[in-house]
Amino acid sequence: MIYITGDMHGDIGRFKSKEVRRLKKGDTLIVCGDFGFVWDGSEREAKTLKWIGKRRFNTLFVEGNHDNISLLCSYPITEWQGGKTREISGKLRLLCRGEVVTVEDKKIFAFGGGGYEDEGALAINPEGQDLPTPEEIENGRQNLIKHDYKVDYIITHRPSRKIMQFLLMGLNTANVLDAFFDEVREKCAHRRWFFGCIHKNKPVPPGEMALFTAVVSADGEL
Numbered sequence: 001m002i003y004i005t006g007d008m009h010g011d012i013g014r015f016k017s018k019e020v021r022r023l024k025k026g027d028t029l030i031v032c033g034d035f036g037f038v039w040d041g042s043e044r045e046a047k048t049l050k051w052i053g054k055r056r057f058n059t060l061f062v063e064g065n066h067d068n069i070s071l072l073c074s075y076p077i078t079e080w081q082g083g084k085t086r087e088i089s090g091k092l093r094l095l096c097r098g099e100v101v102t103v104e105d106k107k108i109f110a111f112g113g114g115g116y117e118d119e120g121a122l123a124i125n126p127e128g129q130d131l132p133t134p135e136e137i138e139n140g141r142q143n144l145i146k147h148d149y150k151v152d153y154i155i156t157h158r159p160s161r162k163i164m165q166f167l168l169m170g171l172n173t174a175n176v177l178d179a180f181f182d183e184v185r186e187k188c189a190h191r192r193w194f195f196g197c198i199h200k201n202k203p204v205p206p207g208e209m210a211l212f213t214a215v216v217s218a219d220g221e222l
Helices: 043-053 119-124 134-146 161-167 176-187
Strands: 002-005 028-032 058-062 077-080 083-089 092-095 099-103 106-111 153-156 192-195 202-204 208-210 215-217
Touching (some): 028 153, 028 192, 058 099, 058 106, 083 099, 106 134, 106 176, 134 176, 161 176, 161 202, 161 208
Parallel strands (some): 002 028, 028 058, 058 092, 153 192, 192 208
Antiparallel strands (some): 002 215, 077 083, 083 092, 099 106, 202 208
């Protein structure tokens, strides 16, 4: 089965929770950004990543604005389940921006990135690497075209602008990621859109969900 969760910020406790410990061999856990375990390149970090990569289930994630994107980009790109990923360690992979992978016969469109310029984000990504390049946006667009703009799940860190404004009343944002997600929301048929970023566990009917600490089945009730 496919399970989804929100921002971890390097907290190993999520992997030791009863919700994650129930995952079986062959299951997949997807983290909606701010994974946080690829941070400083230390020996201790390498041991933690190896431990995660040896779990009986696959762990996939997209990057958020509180991830060390420069360090993530140092990992090799490999093809996996029909899309490009960065192989971090064993069964632990970063889903590259704009890629579509197929897991358990479900098509998943992934697009990481953030766009928030708070102190923490600027400290780790001072050059704004959390925002996509034109090439990454076009890659996402072309991959959606290949799949006739039809996927099962969309996994992002930041929600679409409409949902962001709904959940955070009064917030007025406008950047390239907002514009692209507006386009995806309009054109791409999807069953569910999962995102992190806002540190809430909150369903947004009919098919979107903000995730933080919750671990939910991709096909379960929202």
